[in-house]
Amino acid sequence: MKILVVGGGGREHALVWKIAQSPLVEQIYCAPGNPGIAELAECVHIGADEIDALCDFAKAEQIDLTVVGPEVPLTMGIVDTFQAAGLDIFGPNKAAAQVEGSKGFSKDLMARHGIPTAAYQSFSDHTAAVAYIREQGAPIVVKADGLAAGKGVIVAMSEEQAIAAVDDIMLDKVFGSAGASVVIEEFMDGEEASFFAFTDGKNILPLASSQDHKRVNDNDEGLNTGGMGAYSPAPVVTDELYKVIVETIVRPTIDGMAKDGCPYSGILYVGLMIKDGQPRVVEYNARFGDPEAQPLLVRMKSDIVPVLQACARGQLA
Template identity: 45%
Template sequence: MNILLIGSGGREHAIAWKLSQNPKIEKIYCAPGNGGTALEKKCQNIKEGSIEELINFAKENKIHMTIVGPEEPLIKGIVDRFNEEGLRIFGPSKKAASLEGSKNFSKEFMKKYGVLTAEYATFNDKDKAMEYLNKCTYPIVIKADGIAGGKGVVICGNLKEAEKVIEDFMVKDIFNGSGKKVIIEEFLEGVEASILSITDGETIIPFISAKDHKKVLDNDKGPNTGGMGVIAPNPFVTDGVMKEFIENILKPTIKGIKEENMEYKGFLFFGLMITRKGIYLLEYNVRLGDPETQGVLPLMESDLYELIEGAYNKNLKNLQIKWNRSHSASVVMVSSGYPGEYIKGFSIEIKKDITGKVFIGGGVLEKGNLKTSGGRVLTLVSLGDSLEEARICSYKDIKKINFENMYYRRDIGLI
């Protein structure tokens, strides 16, 4: 089989690596891929192209299945177009992708189907949003309605901070339209958890839990990022938490997907907050998370492609996922300055005797040499019989990786 995998990040490298383990898969075309997929077995990077160009590529190269990694092409309706052409593609329809594409749509969906979530108000008028801020109890959370590369959610500790965020989102338009509408949300205190899952629109099978570390600095300080590291399973996700998640979030979600007639064969990410009052849903993502994917897939013993085929054929109810009982600790190495401005183009040196797995995110292959090309350059993943063993392995391996202006957190798995 030939597979077309769309995307260019560490998530896509991890997906490609896992797919390559299926003996029936002959070639994985990565559009556009990165320096890591360029070196991965069975993989070949190709030009990203428009949706129409990807459709032509799928036809010309007899692609058995197209798998969509990032959210943007899903929100633009790539699945609908492939379906119109009779091509097999794995991902939610444009309508279903609104669960991530619009936070207001998502919150209304949660409210309609009884998914436990924070109280909120939506504004597309700056003056009304500013007026509302004066009535709030702080801290509060302000979210850009549209996609913003993982940077559209800000916790504001006081009125002055909140007013600046509204100014940045709605007036300065730092997210190119995605922040013109905002959601002002109740702040929930607790521990975050990530649950990746796969669905066929009738059944959702959750993956093992993960804990992302979003702040750029140690001790959860500094601005939010797309993710600085992850551990799996999440020690805070107990059997009781998982049971509550399934009853109060997963089941009403699948009920809503069915009742809204959403065509949904794809991955679904649940961002949770574990509080003293219960388990709340912060957000949906209509794809796998990054860096959660890098930390979770190495623990999956089941064949990922067989799960994708099962979902595509609406047969998930008859499938189970087998997991390794190990723990994973994943540390993201970034370009200094991220999530702000940073310099790229530096050579990446990785010694051959590392014991973990390196997934490239912001790196390209130039004349046989890996070079930095983004903020989150790579994710180093180590497994261990305990979380402590896994994190020790990761931080030992990190000393064998180097690029100029390299930065990483030292407390992944400790906090």
């Protein structure tokens, strides 16, 4: 098989490293890749968001399977483009990728299907958002609706900090169009964990848990980042809790999206907050976590390629 991995970070390096172990694979390309990846795959000078160029490359090189690392090409519709060209590709289509591309979409999905999460309201009007913060008080969480590279979530410990965050997002447009609307939600305390499951839109194959550490400074201080490091498994996710997460969160999410006419295929990342043994959803991501993919894939003993292909083809048994 010839495989193309889209992206150029630590997550993609981990994916390429794991895919390279498969006896099914003859050649791996990575676009754009990085110097570490170049030791394992042929790096191609095409950006992860250059969807038409990637599709042309996949056709020209007769790529058997494309694996998408980052969220941006997924929310741009890379899967739709490749599928229309008759190419196998691992990841959700544009409609399903809204679970990460729009905080409002994902929160509404959870509300519709009874999936445990924080209480919330969505706002496209700045004045109404500020009034809601005044009404709810602090601590409270402010989220830009769209993609902001893992930096669009502000945990505000005071009303003033929350209002300043809304000003930054909605008035000053610090995240551009991602801040056209905001989700304001209840502050959840507890311990965070990340949970991943492969799915073909109907069947699910849960993976091990992991935990990433987002704060930029030591001692869990400073602003949130996309992730400073991760380990797996997360001790907070016991065997019993693992089953609860699958039954009350992962399965209802996949079934709910199918019921909504928006089936989700690929890997579903569920960011969790766990308190008193009860999990609630912080967020969904439409792809492998970065950095969580690194410890997860190092721990994985089985060949990943048949699973990726089965998800892409709707054949995950």
